[in-house]
Amino acid sequence: MKEKVTIVKVGGAVVEDDQQLEQLLCDFSAIEGRKVLVHGGGRKATKMAERLGLETQMVNGRRITDTAMLEVVTMVYGGLVNKTLVARLQAQGVNALGLTGADANVVKSHKRPLKDGIDYGWVGDVDHADGQMLSNLIEAGIMPVMAPLTHDGEGHILNTNADTIASETAKALAPYYDVTLIFTFEKKGVLRNADDDDSVIPTITHADFERYKADGTISGGMLPKIENALSAVDAGVSRVIITHATAIGKTGTVIMR
Protein backbone atom coordinates (compact mmCIF):
# COMPACT_ATOMS: atom_id res chain seq x y z
CA MET A 1 0.00 0.00 0.00
CA LYS A 2 1.20 3.51 -0.85
CA GLU A 3 1.99 6.03 1.88
CA LYS A 4 -0.42 8.97 2.12
CA VAL A 5 0.54 12.52 1.20
CA THR A 6 -1.73 15.53 1.68
CA ILE A 7 -1.31 18.62 -0.50
CA VAL A 8 -3.01 21.79 0.72
CA LYS A 9 -3.42 24.86 -1.45
CA VAL A 10 -4.11 28.14 0.33
CA GLY A 11 -4.77 31.54 -1.17
CA GLY A 12 -3.00 34.76 -0.36
CA ALA A 13 -5.88 36.06 1.76
CA VAL A 14 -5.15 33.54 4.50
CA VAL A 15 -1.53 34.60 4.73
CA GLU A 16 -2.55 38.20 5.34
CA ASP A 17 -5.02 37.49 8.10
CA ASP A 18 -3.02 36.59 11.19
CA GLN A 19 -5.87 34.78 12.89
CA GLN A 20 -6.70 32.66 9.85
CA LEU A 21 -3.00 31.99 9.27
CA GLU A 22 -2.51 30.76 12.85
CA GLN A 23 -5.52 28.46 12.51
CA LEU A 24 -4.30 27.16 9.17
CA LEU A 25 -0.79 26.46 10.47
CA CYS A 26 -2.25 24.63 13.45
CA ASP A 27 -4.58 22.49 11.32
CA PHE A 28 -1.87 21.90 8.78
CA SER A 29 0.67 20.84 11.42
CA ALA A 30 -1.94 18.45 12.81
CA ILE A 31 -2.31 16.58 9.49
CA GLU A 32 -0.59 13.28 10.03
CA GLY A 33 2.13 12.02 7.77
CA ARG A 34 3.64 13.50 4.66
CA LYS A 35 2.37 16.82 3.37
CA VAL A 36 2.94 19.71 1.00
CA LEU A 37 1.71 23.31 1.23
CA VAL A 38 1.09 25.38 -1.91
CA HIS A 39 0.43 29.08 -1.44
CA GLY A 40 -0.71 32.08 -3.44
CA GLY A 41 -0.02 35.68 -2.55
CA GLY A 42 -1.73 37.80 -5.18
CA ARG A 43 -3.15 40.40 -2.81
CA LYS A 44 0.20 41.00 -1.14
CA ALA A 45 1.83 41.30 -4.58
CA THR A 46 -0.78 43.84 -5.65
CA LYS A 47 -0.20 45.88 -2.50
CA MET A 48 3.58 45.77 -2.89
CA ALA A 49 3.28 46.73 -6.57
CA GLU A 50 1.15 49.70 -5.53
CA ARG A 51 3.74 50.80 -2.96
CA LEU A 52 6.33 50.67 -5.75
CA GLY A 53 4.12 52.72 -8.05
CA LEU A 54 3.31 49.81 -10.36
CA GLU A 55 -0.18 49.23 -11.64
CA THR A 56 -1.61 45.72 -11.48
CA GLN A 57 -3.38 44.60 -14.61
CA MET A 58 -5.47 41.43 -14.52
CA VAL A 59 -6.92 39.65 -17.56
CA ASN A 60 -9.26 36.68 -16.98
CA GLY A 61 -8.12 36.56 -13.37
CA ARG A 62 -4.45 36.37 -14.40
CA ARG A 63 -1.80 38.97 -13.64
CA ILE A 64 -0.06 40.60 -16.60
CA THR A 65 3.57 40.13 -15.57
CA ASP A 66 6.04 42.54 -17.17
CA THR A 67 9.65 42.67 -15.97
CA ALA A 68 8.90 45.07 -13.10
CA MET A 69 5.94 42.95 -11.97
CA LEU A 70 8.04 39.79 -12.20
CA GLU A 71 10.44 41.34 -9.68
CA VAL A 72 7.51 42.04 -7.38
CA VAL A 73 6.03 38.53 -7.51
CA THR A 74 9.49 36.94 -7.19
CA MET A 75 10.08 39.00 -4.05
CA VAL A 76 6.62 38.60 -2.57
CA TYR A 77 5.84 34.97 -3.43
CA GLY A 78 9.36 33.52 -3.28
CA GLY A 79 10.60 35.70 -0.43
CA LEU A 80 8.06 37.34 1.83
CA VAL A 81 5.13 34.91 1.77
CA ASN A 82 7.13 31.72 1.32
CA LYS A 83 9.72 32.42 4.03
CA THR A 84 7.09 33.69 6.49
CA LEU A 85 5.21 30.40 6.09
CA VAL A 86 8.39 28.32 6.36
CA ALA A 87 9.55 30.08 9.54
CA ARG A 88 6.08 29.83 11.10
CA LEU A 89 5.84 26.11 10.25
CA GLN A 90 9.31 25.49 11.70
CA ALA A 91 8.06 27.07 14.93
CA GLN A 92 5.29 24.42 14.91
CA GLY A 93 7.88 21.68 14.58
CA VAL A 94 7.20 21.07 10.89
CA ASN A 95 10.42 20.73 8.89
CA ALA A 96 9.28 23.01 6.06
CA LEU A 97 11.40 23.90 3.03
CA GLY A 98 10.34 26.60 0.59
CA LEU A 99 10.46 25.91 -3.13
CA THR A 100 9.79 27.75 -6.33
CA GLY A 101 9.72 25.61 -9.46
CA ALA A 102 13.32 26.67 -10.15
CA ASP A 103 14.57 25.17 -6.87
CA ALA A 104 15.89 21.69 -7.56
CA ASN A 105 14.09 22.09 -10.90
CA VAL A 106 10.85 20.82 -9.34
CA VAL A 107 8.42 22.59 -11.70
CA LYS A 108 9.41 23.52 -15.22
CA SER A 109 7.22 25.62 -17.45
CA HIS A 110 7.29 27.65 -20.65
CA LYS A 111 6.44 31.30 -21.15
CA ARG A 112 2.83 31.56 -22.23
CA PRO A 113 2.59 32.49 -25.90
CA LEU A 114 0.27 35.31 -27.00
CA LYS A 115 -3.30 34.16 -26.31
CA ASP A 116 -6.16 35.90 -28.17
CA GLY A 117 -3.72 38.72 -28.76
CA ILE A 118 -3.00 39.06 -25.03
CA ASP A 119 0.64 39.14 -23.89
CA TYR A 120 0.66 37.88 -20.31
CA GLY A 121 4.38 38.60 -20.04
CA TRP A 122 6.49 36.43 -17.72
CA VAL A 123 3.71 33.94 -17.03
CA GLY A 124 4.48 30.22 -17.15
CA ASP A 125 2.34 27.28 -18.22
CA VAL A 126 3.56 24.13 -16.51
CA ASP A 127 5.31 21.44 -18.58
CA HIS A 128 6.51 19.12 -15.86
CA ALA A 129 6.54 18.70 -12.09
CA ASP A 130 9.27 16.38 -10.79
CA GLY A 131 7.46 13.86 -8.57
CA GLN A 132 10.67 11.88 -8.04
CA MET A 133 12.63 14.86 -6.65
CA LEU A 134 9.68 16.00 -4.53
CA SER A 135 9.26 12.51 -3.14
CA ASN A 136 13.02 12.31 -2.38
CA LEU A 137 12.70 15.51 -0.35
CA ILE A 138 9.55 14.29 1.38
CA GLU A 139 11.18 10.95 2.25
CA ALA A 140 14.11 12.91 3.74
CA GLY A 141 11.59 14.28 6.27
CA ILE A 142 11.06 17.59 4.52
CA MET A 143 7.74 19.32 3.96
CA PRO A 144 7.77 21.34 0.73
CA VAL A 145 6.15 24.80 0.79
CA MET A 146 5.60 25.73 -2.83
CA ALA A 147 5.40 29.29 -4.16
CA PRO A 148 3.47 30.07 -7.36
CA LEU A 149 6.65 30.58 -9.39
CA THR A 150 8.27 28.26 -11.93
CA HIS A 151 11.16 28.57 -14.38
CA ASP A 152 11.78 27.95 -18.05
CA GLY A 153 15.19 26.28 -17.74
CA GLU A 154 16.71 29.22 -19.58
CA GLY A 155 17.27 31.40 -16.55
CA HIS A 156 13.84 33.03 -16.24
CA ILE A 157 11.46 32.85 -13.33
CA LEU A 158 7.83 32.65 -14.46
CA ASN A 159 4.69 33.65 -12.60
CA THR A 160 2.42 30.61 -12.36
CA ASN A 161 -1.06 30.03 -11.01
CA ALA A 162 -1.00 28.42 -7.56
CA ASP A 163 -3.97 26.12 -8.29
CA THR A 164 -2.05 24.78 -11.27
CA ILE A 165 1.08 24.21 -9.16
CA ALA A 166 -1.08 22.28 -6.66
CA SER A 167 -2.76 20.12 -9.33
CA GLU A 168 0.45 19.39 -11.20
CA THR A 169 2.28 18.54 -7.97
CA ALA A 170 -0.56 16.23 -6.94
CA LYS A 171 -0.50 14.45 -10.31
CA ALA A 172 3.30 14.16 -10.23
CA LEU A 173 3.19 12.59 -6.76
CA ALA A 174 0.34 10.19 -7.62
CA PRO A 175 2.66 7.38 -8.86
CA TYR A 176 4.46 7.44 -5.49
CA TYR A 177 1.71 8.15 -2.98
CA ASP A 178 -1.97 7.92 -2.11
CA VAL A 179 -2.55 11.65 -2.74
CA THR A 180 -5.20 13.86 -1.16
CA LEU A 181 -5.34 17.32 -2.71
CA ILE A 182 -7.13 20.01 -0.68
CA PHE A 183 -8.18 23.26 -2.36
CA THR A 184 -9.21 25.91 0.11
CA PHE A 185 -11.63 28.69 -0.82
CA GLU A 186 -14.13 31.02 0.83
CA LYS A 187 -16.84 28.38 1.47
CA LYS A 188 -16.86 25.22 3.57
CA GLY A 189 -17.33 23.11 0.45
CA VAL A 190 -19.50 22.77 -2.65
CA LEU A 191 -22.94 23.92 -1.49
CA ARG A 192 -26.24 22.33 -2.43
CA ASN A 193 -27.88 25.66 -1.66
CA ALA A 194 -25.78 28.79 -2.26
CA ASP A 195 -27.64 30.62 0.53
CA ASP A 196 -26.94 27.95 3.14
CA ASP A 197 -23.27 27.74 4.15
CA ASP A 198 -23.92 24.43 5.88
CA SER A 199 -25.43 22.66 2.87
CA VAL A 200 -22.04 21.13 1.92
CA ILE A 201 -22.30 18.23 -0.55
CA PRO A 202 -20.13 15.54 1.07
CA THR A 203 -18.95 13.68 -2.07
CA ILE A 204 -19.04 14.23 -5.81
CA THR A 205 -18.17 11.59 -8.42
CA HIS A 206 -18.24 11.98 -12.20
CA ALA A 207 -21.83 10.69 -12.24
CA ASP A 208 -22.88 13.02 -9.40
CA PHE A 209 -21.30 15.95 -11.21
CA GLU A 210 -23.26 15.25 -14.41
CA ARG A 211 -26.47 15.05 -12.39
CA TYR A 212 -25.76 18.28 -10.40
CA LYS A 213 -24.83 20.08 -13.59
CA ALA A 214 -28.05 18.95 -15.32
CA ASP A 215 -30.35 19.95 -12.46
CA GLY A 216 -28.55 23.28 -11.89
CA THR A 217 -27.31 22.51 -8.35
CA ILE A 218 -23.76 23.28 -9.50
CA SER A 219 -23.18 26.19 -11.87
CA GLY A 220 -20.99 29.20 -12.63
CA GLY A 221 -17.52 29.38 -11.12
CA MET A 222 -17.87 26.03 -9.38
CA LEU A 223 -17.97 24.19 -12.72
CA PRO A 224 -14.29 24.70 -13.70
CA LYS A 225 -13.18 24.05 -10.09
CA ILE A 226 -14.86 20.66 -10.08
CA GLU A 227 -13.79 19.85 -13.65
CA ASN A 228 -10.17 20.51 -12.58
CA ALA A 229 -10.62 18.36 -9.50
CA LEU A 230 -12.09 15.51 -11.55
CA SER A 231 -9.23 15.74 -14.04
CA ALA A 232 -6.71 15.43 -11.17
CA VAL A 233 -8.64 12.41 -9.91
CA ASP A 234 -8.60 10.91 -13.41
CA ALA A 235 -4.81 11.44 -13.47
CA GLY A 236 -4.34 9.28 -10.38
CA VAL A 237 -4.89 11.65 -7.46
CA SER A 238 -6.94 9.64 -4.94
CA ARG A 239 -9.24 12.44 -3.86
CA VAL A 240 -9.64 16.21 -4.09
CA ILE A 241 -11.26 18.05 -1.19
CA ILE A 242 -12.72 21.54 -1.57
CA THR A 243 -13.12 23.34 1.74
CA HIS A 244 -12.50 26.52 3.75
CA ALA A 245 -8.94 27.32 4.85
CA THR A 246 -10.00 27.18 8.48
CA ALA A 247 -11.90 23.89 8.05
CA ILE A 248 -9.10 21.57 6.86
CA GLY A 249 -9.63 18.09 8.18
CA LYS A 250 -13.08 19.03 9.47
CA THR A 251 -15.50 19.47 6.60
CA GLY A 252 -15.56 19.89 2.83
CA THR A 253 -16.62 18.25 -0.41
CA VAL A 254 -14.66 15.16 -1.45
CA ILE A 255 -14.30 14.72 -5.20
CA MET A 256 -13.41 11.20 -6.26
CA ARG A 257 -13.71 8.79 -9.14
Add this chain to the structure above:
Amino acid sequence: MKEKVTIVKVGGAVVEDDQQLEQLLCDFSAIEGRKVLVHGGGRKATKMAERLGLETQMVNGRRITDTAMLEVVTMVYGGLVNKTLVARLQAQGVNALGLTGADANVVKSHKRPLKDGIDYGWVGDVDHADGQMLSNLIEAGIMPVMAPLTHDGEGHILNTNADTIASETAKALAPYYDVTLIFTFEKKGVLRNADDDDSVIPTITHADFERYKADGTISGGMLPKIENALSAVDAGVSRVIITHATAIGKTGTVIMR
Protein backbone atom coordinates in the same frame (compact mmCIF):
# COMPACT_ATOMS: atom_id res chain seq x y z
CA MET B 1 39.28 10.11 1.85
CA LYS B 2 36.55 12.69 2.15
CA GLU B 3 34.77 14.08 -0.91
CA LYS B 4 35.51 17.70 -1.73
CA VAL B 5 32.97 20.49 -1.35
CA THR B 6 33.55 24.09 -2.41
CA ILE B 7 31.64 26.92 -0.74
CA VAL B 8 31.68 30.27 -2.54
CA LYS B 9 30.51 33.48 -0.91
CA VAL B 10 29.65 36.37 -3.22
CA GLY B 11 28.55 39.86 -2.32
CA GLY B 12 25.52 41.69 -3.57
CA ALA B 13 27.52 43.81 -5.99
CA VAL B 14 28.18 40.85 -8.25
CA VAL B 15 24.51 39.99 -8.50
CA GLU B 16 23.72 43.50 -9.72
CA ASP B 17 26.35 43.61 -12.42
CA ASP B 18 25.12 41.40 -15.25
CA GLN B 19 28.56 40.89 -16.75
CA GLN B 20 30.18 39.95 -13.43
CA LEU B 21 27.21 37.72 -12.62
CA GLU B 22 27.50 35.85 -15.91
CA GLN B 23 31.22 35.33 -15.33
CA LEU B 24 30.63 34.16 -11.77
CA LEU B 25 27.92 31.69 -12.80
CA CYS B 26 30.19 30.32 -15.51
CA ASP B 27 33.17 29.90 -13.17
CA PHE B 28 30.97 28.52 -10.45
CA SER B 29 29.34 25.99 -12.77
CA ALA B 30 32.82 24.91 -13.86
CA ILE B 31 33.90 24.00 -10.31
CA GLU B 32 33.97 20.24 -10.22
CA GLY B 33 32.07 18.24 -7.69
CA ARG B 34 29.91 19.32 -4.80
CA LYS B 35 29.42 23.00 -4.12
CA VAL B 36 27.44 25.62 -2.23
CA LEU B 37 26.84 29.28 -3.09
CA VAL B 38 26.28 31.87 -0.35
CA HIS B 39 25.14 35.32 -1.43
CA GLY B 40 24.63 38.78 -0.02
CA GLY B 41 22.37 41.42 -1.45
CA GLY B 42 22.76 44.50 0.74
CA ARG B 43 22.89 47.04 -2.08
CA LYS B 44 19.74 45.70 -3.70
CA ALA B 45 18.01 45.76 -0.29
CA THR B 46 19.06 49.37 0.26
CA LYS B 47 17.72 50.35 -3.17
CA MET B 48 14.44 48.53 -2.60
CA ALA B 49 14.09 50.11 0.84
CA GLU B 50 14.61 53.51 -0.75
CA ARG B 51 11.92 52.84 -3.35
CA LEU B 52 9.58 51.95 -0.48
CA GLY B 53 10.47 55.14 1.38
CA LEU B 54 12.46 53.38 4.09
CA GLU B 55 15.76 54.73 5.30
CA THR B 56 18.68 52.34 5.66
CA GLN B 57 20.64 52.72 8.86
CA MET B 58 23.98 50.95 9.20
CA VAL B 59 25.98 50.58 12.42
CA ASN B 60 29.47 49.00 12.25
CA GLY B 61 28.65 47.77 8.76
CA ARG B 62 25.47 46.05 9.95
CA ARG B 63 21.93 46.94 8.89
CA ILE B 64 19.51 48.00 11.60
CA THR B 65 16.58 45.73 10.82
CA ASP B 66 13.22 46.91 12.10
CA THR B 67 10.01 45.12 11.04
CA ALA B 68 9.67 47.08 7.79
CA MET B 69 13.33 46.45 6.90
CA LEU B 70 12.95 42.75 7.74
CA GLU B 71 10.20 42.56 5.11
CA VAL B 72 12.55 44.18 2.59
CA VAL B 73 15.49 41.85 3.24
CA THR B 74 13.23 38.80 3.32
CA MET B 75 11.85 39.80 -0.09
CA VAL B 76 15.14 40.85 -1.63
CA TYR B 77 17.52 38.20 -0.22
CA GLY B 78 15.09 35.26 0.02
CA GLY B 79 13.10 36.10 -3.10
CA LEU B 80 14.65 38.36 -5.70
CA VAL B 81 18.38 37.64 -5.36
CA ASN B 82 18.10 34.00 -4.32
CA LYS B 83 15.60 32.95 -7.00
CA THR B 84 17.41 34.88 -9.74
CA LEU B 85 20.62 32.99 -8.88
CA VAL B 86 18.81 29.65 -8.68
CA ALA B 87 17.08 30.11 -12.05
CA ARG B 88 20.33 31.26 -13.69
CA LEU B 89 22.25 28.30 -12.26
CA GLN B 90 19.55 25.89 -13.44
CA ALA B 91 20.04 27.32 -16.93
CA GLN B 92 23.72 26.33 -16.60
CA GLY B 93 22.72 22.79 -15.73
CA VAL B 94 23.47 23.17 -12.02
CA ASN B 95 20.71 21.70 -9.85
CA ALA B 96 20.51 24.66 -7.49
CA LEU B 97 18.11 24.93 -4.55
CA GLY B 98 17.65 28.17 -2.64
CA LEU B 99 17.72 28.11 1.14
CA THR B 100 17.31 30.53 3.97
CA GLY B 101 18.26 29.24 7.40
CA ALA B 102 14.56 28.58 8.06
CA ASP B 103 14.31 26.16 5.14
CA ALA B 104 14.78 22.62 6.43
CA ASN B 105 16.03 24.36 9.59
CA VAL B 106 19.54 24.54 8.11
CA VAL B 107 20.76 27.60 10.06
CA LYS B 108 19.29 28.52 13.42
CA SER B 109 20.15 31.74 15.19
CA HIS B 110 18.99 33.98 18.00
CA LYS B 111 18.00 37.62 17.88
CA ARG B 112 21.01 39.74 18.75
CA PRO B 113 20.64 41.26 22.22
CA LEU B 114 21.31 44.96 22.74
CA LYS B 115 25.02 45.55 22.10
CA ASP B 116 26.64 48.69 23.51
CA GLY B 117 23.14 50.09 23.74
CA ILE B 118 22.47 49.44 20.04
CA ASP B 119 19.30 47.60 19.06
CA TYR B 120 20.02 45.92 15.73
CA GLY B 121 16.41 44.75 15.52
CA TRP B 122 15.68 41.49 13.65
CA VAL B 123 19.33 40.52 13.27
CA GLY B 124 20.38 36.96 14.02
CA ASP B 125 23.63 35.59 15.46
CA VAL B 126 24.12 32.00 14.35
CA ASP B 127 23.77 29.19 16.89
CA HIS B 128 23.89 26.16 14.63
CA ALA B 129 24.22 25.18 10.98
CA ASP B 130 22.96 21.68 10.20
CA GLY B 131 25.82 19.98 8.34
CA GLN B 132 23.96 16.67 8.28
CA MET B 133 20.89 18.10 6.51
CA LEU B 134 23.04 20.12 4.10
CA SER B 135 25.11 17.07 3.29
CA ASN B 136 21.92 15.02 2.73
CA LEU B 137 20.79 17.60 0.19
CA ILE B 138 24.22 17.74 -1.44
CA GLU B 139 24.38 13.95 -1.68
CA ALA B 140 20.94 14.01 -3.34
CA GLY B 141 22.60 15.96 -6.17
CA ILE B 142 21.44 19.38 -4.99
CA MET B 143 23.54 22.53 -4.87
CA PRO B 144 22.42 24.81 -2.02
CA VAL B 145 22.21 28.55 -2.71
CA MET B 146 22.11 30.21 0.68
CA ALA B 147 20.55 33.60 1.41
CA PRO B 148 21.76 35.71 4.36
CA LEU B 149 18.64 34.97 6.40
CA THR B 150 18.20 32.63 9.35
CA HIS B 151 15.40 31.92 11.84
CA ASP B 152 15.00 31.69 15.59
CA GLY B 153 12.78 28.60 15.71
CA GLU B 154 9.97 30.72 17.10
CA GLY B 155 8.59 31.86 13.76
CA HIS B 156 10.86 34.82 13.07
CA ILE B 157 13.16 35.33 10.12
CA LEU B 158 16.42 37.05 11.13
CA ASN B 159 18.78 39.10 8.97
CA THR B 160 22.22 37.49 9.15
CA ASN B 161 25.63 38.42 7.77
CA ALA B 162 26.47 36.42 4.63
CA ASP B 163 30.14 35.94 5.60
CA THR B 164 28.96 34.36 8.85
CA ILE B 165 26.56 32.06 6.98
CA ALA B 166 29.46 31.00 4.75
CA SER B 167 31.86 30.35 7.66
CA GLU B 168 29.30 28.50 9.75
CA THR B 169 28.23 26.39 6.79
CA ALA B 170 31.86 25.55 6.03
CA LYS B 171 32.51 24.52 9.64
CA ALA B 172 29.29 22.48 9.77
CA LEU B 173 30.28 20.61 6.59
CA ALA B 174 33.87 20.01 7.70
CA PRO B 175 33.12 16.69 9.48
CA TYR B 176 31.64 15.34 6.23
CA TYR B 177 33.83 16.84 3.52
CA ASP B 178 37.21 18.22 2.55
CA VAL B 179 35.92 21.83 2.53
CA THR B 180 37.27 24.74 0.50
CA LEU B 181 35.72 28.06 1.47
CA ILE B 182 36.10 30.89 -1.04
CA PHE B 183 35.42 34.48 0.05
CA THR B 184 35.18 36.88 -2.87
CA PHE B 185 35.97 40.57 -2.50
CA GLU B 186 37.15 43.49 -4.60
CA LYS B 187 40.79 42.37 -4.93
CA LYS B 188 42.40 39.31 -6.50
CA GLY B 189 43.68 38.20 -3.09
CA VAL B 190 45.61 39.44 -0.08
CA LEU B 191 48.13 41.86 -1.55
CA ARG B 192 51.78 42.17 -0.52
CA ASN B 193 51.69 45.71 -1.90
CA ALA B 194 48.34 47.53 -1.72
CA ASP B 195 49.19 49.52 -4.85
CA ASP B 196 49.95 46.46 -6.94
CA ASP B 197 46.87 44.39 -7.75
CA ASP B 198 49.05 41.55 -8.95
CA SER B 199 51.11 41.20 -5.75
CA VAL B 200 48.83 38.47 -4.43
CA ILE B 201 50.31 36.47 -1.55
CA PRO B 202 49.73 32.85 -2.62
CA THR B 203 49.44 31.21 0.83
CA ILE B 204 49.12 32.32 4.43
CA THR B 205 49.51 30.04 7.46
CA HIS B 206 49.23 31.03 11.12
CA ALA B 207 53.01 31.61 11.21
CA ASP B 208 52.95 33.67 7.99
CA PHE B 209 50.12 35.76 9.37
CA GLU B 210 52.06 36.59 12.56
CA ARG B 211 55.04 37.57 10.44
CA TYR B 212 52.99 39.73 7.99
CA LYS B 213 51.20 41.36 10.90
CA ALA B 214 54.49 42.17 12.64
CA ASP B 215 56.15 43.64 9.55
CA GLY B 216 53.02 45.61 8.55
CA THR B 217 52.41 43.79 5.23
CA ILE B 218 48.89 42.98 6.41
CA SER B 219 46.93 45.62 8.29
CA GLY B 220 43.56 47.34 8.66
CA GLY B 221 40.44 45.63 7.30
CA MET B 222 42.39 42.58 6.09
CA LEU B 223 43.22 41.58 9.69
CA PRO B 224 39.71 40.46 10.76
CA LYS B 225 39.17 38.79 7.35
CA ILE B 226 42.25 36.62 7.80
CA GLU B 227 41.54 36.01 11.48
CA ASN B 228 38.09 34.71 10.48
CA ALA B 229 39.61 32.56 7.77
CA LEU B 230 42.17 31.10 10.19
CA SER B 231 39.44 30.37 12.73
CA ALA B 232 37.49 28.45 10.06
CA VAL B 233 40.66 26.52 9.22
CA ASP B 234 41.20 25.78 12.92
CA ALA B 235 37.62 24.48 13.06
CA GLY B 236 38.31 21.88 10.39
CA VAL B 237 37.81 23.71 7.09
CA SER B 238 40.66 22.51 4.84
CA ARG B 239 41.41 25.85 3.22
CA VAL B 240 39.98 29.33 2.82
CA ILE B 241 40.64 31.24 -0.39
CA ILE B 242 40.28 35.00 -0.65
CA THR B 243 39.91 36.21 -4.22
CA HIS B 244 37.94 38.35 -6.68
CA ALA B 245 34.46 37.19 -7.74
CA THR B 246 35.63 36.98 -11.35
CA ALA B 247 38.82 35.07 -10.47
CA ILE B 248 37.40 31.97 -8.81
CA GLY B 249 39.58 28.97 -9.56
CA LYS B 250 42.21 31.19 -11.16
CA THR B 251 44.01 33.20 -8.51
CA GLY B 252 43.72 34.20 -4.84
CA THR B 253 45.31 33.80 -1.44
CA VAL B 254 44.99 30.37 0.17
CA ILE B 255 44.74 30.44 3.95
CA MET B 256 45.59 27.14 5.59
CA ARG B 257 46.87 25.63 8.83
